[in-house]
Amino acid sequence: MFEQKPAPIIGRLVVIGVGLIGASLASALKKRSACTSVIGVARRQATIDEAIKAGIIDAGALGLKDVAQELVKGDVVFIAVPTLSVESVLSECKEYLHPDVTITDGASVKGSVIAAAKQVYGEVPPQLIPGHPIAGSEKSGVGAANPGLYEDHRIILTPLQNAGASHLNLVDSMWKAVGGEVIHMPVDVHDDVLAMTSHLPHAIAFSLVDTLAHDADNENIFKYAAGGFRDFTRIASSDPVMWHDIMRANQSSVLNAIDLFAANLARLRSAVAEDDSEYLLGVFTRAKEARDQFTRLLTKQAFVPKMQSSNIEYIMQPGGQVKGSIRVPGDKSISHRSIMLGSLAEGVTEVEGFLEGEDALATLQAFRDMGVVIEGPVNGRVKIHGVGLHGLKKPAGPLYVGNSGTSMRLLAGILSGQPFDSVLTGDESLSKRPMNRVVNPLKAMGAQISAEGEKGLPPVVIKGGAPLKAMDYTLPMASAQVKSCVLLAGLYAAGETKVTEPAPTRDHTERMLRGFGYQVLSEGAQASLSSGGALKATKIDVPADISSSAFFLVAASITPESDLTLTHVGMNPTRVGVVNILKQMGADIAVSNERTVGGEPVADLRVRYAPLKGIDIPEDQVPLAIDEFPVLFVAAACAQGQTVLRGAEELRVKESDRIQVMADGLAILGVNATPTEDGIIIQGGNIGGGVVESHGDHRIAMAFAVASLRASGSIRILNCANVATSFPNFAELANSVGMQLSVTE
Numbered sequence: 001m002f003e004q005k006p007a008p009i010i011g012r013l014v015v016i017g018v019g020l021i022g023a024s025l026a027s028a029l030k031k032r033s034a035c036t037s038v039i040g041v042a043r044r045q046a047t048i049d050e051a052i053k054a055g056i057i058d059a060g061a062l063g064l065k066d067v068a069q070e071l072v073k074g075d076v077v078f079i080a081v082p083t084l085s086v087e088s089v090l091s092e093c094k095e096y097l098h099p100d101v102t103i104t105d106g107a108s109v110k111g112s113v114i115a116a117a118k119q120v121y122g123e124v125p126p127q128l129i130p131g132h133p134i135a136g137s138e139k140s141g142v143g144a145a146n147p148g149l150y151e152d153h154r155i156i157l158t159p160l161q162n163a164g165a166s167h168l169n170l171v172d173s174m175w176k177a178v179g180g181e182v183i184h185m186p187v188d189v190h191d192d193v194l195a196m197t198s199h200l201p202h203a204i205a206f207s208l209v210d211t212l213a214h215d216a217d218n219e220n221i222f223k224y225a226a227g228g229f230r231d232f233t234r235i236a237s238s239d240p241v242m243w244h245d246i247m248r249a250n251q252s253s254v255l256n257a258i259d260l261f262a263a264n265l266a267r268l269r270s271a272v273a274e275d276d277s278e279y280l281l282g283v284f285t286r287a288k289e290a291r292d293q294f295t296r297l298l299t300k301q302a303f304v305p306k307m308q309s310s311n312i313e314y315i316m317q318p319g320g321q322v323k324g325s326i327r328v329p330g331d332k333s334i335s336h337r338s339i340m341l342g343s344l345a346e347g348v349t350e351v352e353g354f355l356e357g358e359d360a361l362a363t364l365q366a367f368r369d370m371g372v373v374i375e376g377p378v379n380g381r382v383k384i385h386g387v388g389l390h391g392l393k394k395p396a397g398p399l400y401v402g403n404s405g406t407s408m409r410l411l412a413g414i415l416s417g418q419p420f421d422s423v424l425t426g427d428e429s430l431s432k433r434p435m436n437r438v439v440n441p442l443k444a445m446g447a448q449i450s451a452e453g454e455k456g457l458p459p460v461v462i463k464g465g466a467p468l469k470a471m472d473y474t475l476p477m478a479s480a481q482v483k484s485c486v487l488l489a490g491l492y493a494a495g496e497t498k499v500t501e502p503a504p505t506r507d508h509t510e511r512m513l514r515g516f517g518y519q520v521l522s523e524g525a526q527a528s529l530s531s532g533g534a535l536k537a538t539k540i541d542v543p544a545d546i547s548s549s550a551f552f553l554v555a556a557s558i559t560p561e562s563d564l565t566l567t568h569v570g571m572n573p574t575r576v577g578v579v580n581i582l583k584q585m586g587a588d589i590a591v592s593n594e595r596t597v598g599g600e601p602v603a604d605l606r607v608r609y610a611p612l613k614g615i616d617i618p619e620d621q622v623p624l625a626i627d628e629f630p631v632l633f634v635a636a637a638c639a640q641g642q643t644v645l646r647g648a649e650e651l652r653v654k655e656s657d658r659i660q661v662m663a664d665g666l667a668i669l670g671v672n673a674t675p676t677e678d679g680i681i682i683q684g685g686n687i688g689g690g691v692v693e694s695h696g697d698h699r700i701a702m703a704f705a706v707a708s709l710r711a712s713g714s715i716r717i718l719n720c721a722n723v724a725t726s727f728p729n730f731a732e733l734a735n736s737v738g739m740q741l742s743v744t745e
């Protein structure tokens with residue numbers, strides 16, 4: 001059988017102007033057999049000869065008129081000359097081209113192309129589809145042709161209302177055939193956006209190099225100009241005629257862009273003159289973050305590089321050891337709160353041990369988006385330049401908090417007290433989690449807040465400026481997020497806000513508020529505070545996260561001969577459910593070196609293997625171990641007898657339905673696990689191997705990784721990228737103690 005070649009997408013391509021842009025399109029289409037042939041039109045015969053020799057074009061001409069007569073429907077004329085020469089090319093098109101032939105161009109300014117077409121034709125002809133490939137290089141000429149130039153690059157088309165549908169389709173398909181991502185945009189939007197993102201940087205780069213080149217000491221300057229100058233000015237090597245044309249063709253948008261920049265540069269100048277360190281740090285930290293975020297977008301990474309690939313899998317070899325001494329990363333709940341309260345405080349708060357995981361970084365980014373200057377994190381150290389309770393600024397767009405329920409719910413409370421409007425959005429998982437639990441009490445306090453549908457799903461939309469009044473709220477469920485949300489809104493509400501919980505939940509908000517010098521009363525099940533106070537900056541030492549430690553507490557407990565020490569673990573009494581439950585199951589956990597850091601109890605935990613037995617988990621321990629159940633289910637699967645959990649329906653609304661997802665995975669591994677409405681019944685026994693789905697839930701992924709220590713076969717865990725939300729170095733630490741985990745992408 002003959003291999004069939006794909007049918008060409010277009011007929012002939014006529015490239016007018018065989019430079020970088022035109023020659024790259026020609027070679028890209030030819031390489032993919034996406035056109036029948038290429039004719040190059042250039043002013044100089046030498047260019048044509050060079051392009052034919054390089055195989056970029058099949059034939060050449062010195063003017064369009066020499067080839068125009070042969071062209072028919074399906075052929076495309078691509079105008080790739082400097083912007084201000086487009087008009088004369090269009091005059092030739094009008095004279096010689098049949099209206100069935102499609103015309104498009106690659107000029108960086110679209111308004112001037114439209115104006116030229118109107119000048120020549122009277123109105124823009126339906127055969128003309130103005131376009132602009134956002135790809136280029138400082139190199140120019142036919143020698144710079146690159147068939148891969150447009151791959152994964154955006155191609156903006158700015159068709160007018162009267163554009164011919166067949167012409168538009170043809171140009172769309174042509175660009176897609178060479179790997180471009182085609183978008184349509186109005187002409188003026190294109191010119192404004194490009195003025196900011198392309199024309200302004202080129203104007204600055206040309207001007208900067210010219211400024212330095214004319215300096216008397218320029219030899220020295222260029223001799224010593226290292227990375228910064230070189231990186232910043234690469235684009236000043238671009239084609240001068242092309243850029244001369246662009247600046248003139250896009251005059252008004254370029255002027256706006258230069259004015260905006262000049263004003264900001266002048267402001268920066270006065271900050272330097274006045275030694276305004278706060279302003280300088282503000283500009284630089286915001287710009288660094290924006291640039292880093294842009295780099296991540298370009299490489300499709302998330303905050304934590306490990307989240308860049310959404311299909312990370314863990315392959316666990318069965319067996320292994322659990323030995324050594326480790327410190328797991330900082331507590332997630334405390335890290336969130338350190339950024340929130342540090343931002344709302346007066347003065348500079350220094351944080352150590354901050355969790356550099358995706359969730360806490362999402363909170364950090366949200367406050368940067370509201371104008372707070374935050375330095376770091378660098379090795380867990382963060383410096384927050386607090387703006388006071390009333391110093392947050394309106395964010396430019398929605399605050400995106402990724403996978404993090406804590407960020408969204410606590411922020412909802414703070415944002416309800418602000419004078420500006422805001423919107424909170426999250427990823428796919430968070431977008432399915434209920435927000436009415438915070439929307440309802442906040443509404444009762446007077447907030448203008450809404451979420452979507454009956455369940456109150458994100459996005460959460462908040463109208464600023466609504467006066468809040470204090471209230472006495474009894475939580476319908478044991479939730480520290482709801483308690484904290486209401487207390488944080490209480491900072492802005494007239495009167496005394498009281499929250500009563502049905503069972504004790506983590507009290508980091510109350511403790512940390514006190515650490516910032518804010519009075520919070522806790523009496524039995526009730527916490528209360530009054531507005532009108534201020535938070536004073538402080539130092540925060542974030543303990544290691546007991547929720548992350550839990551994976552290793554179980555790992556060592558179920559693996560014969562284990563002996564592991566976990567240092568500096570947060571042992572807040574509202575968090576120690578996992579230790580209590582494991583001890584009740586027979587675990588050997590020794591607590592030593594107990595101390596208090598920054599109002600939070602901390603200790604070292606030594607855990608050794610011990611045979612576990614199944615238990616009825618006391619319901620009062622449920623809120624104290626709420627995030628640790630996935631891994632506790634693994635402990636139950638290794639215990640002798642039956643373990644029963646009740647009163648844990650909250651597990652169904654976490655990053656996944658943790659009851660169902662764990663039951664499904666355990667069943668795949670041959671464990672007898674029966675989910676119930678509000679818990680699970682697990683019969684201890686043997687664990688087999690298999691492929692389990694984590695549903696993008698970090699704690700499920702890590703729990704099944706721990707199960708491998710007692711498995712008879714290997715376990716493949718799907719969808720593990722979100723481990724980076726709470727425990728970015730889990731795989732490394734797991735392997736360092738003797739587990740056998742490999743990560744595949």
Ligand SMILES: O=C(O)C1=C[C@@H](OP(=O)(O)O)[C@@H](O)[C@H](O)C1
Pocket residue numbers: 332333334406478479480481482484506626627650
């Ligand atoms: O306040 C907090 O930092 C948290 C509270 C808990 O959520 P709920 O309040 O929904 O129980 C917990 O599951 C979450 O990981 C962190």
Ligand SMILES: C=C(OP(=O)(O)O)C(=O)O
Pocket residue numbers: 332359403404405406407627654655699726
């Ligand atoms: C439930 C969790 O977090 P959040 O609610 O902040 O997404 C968790 O970390 O297990």
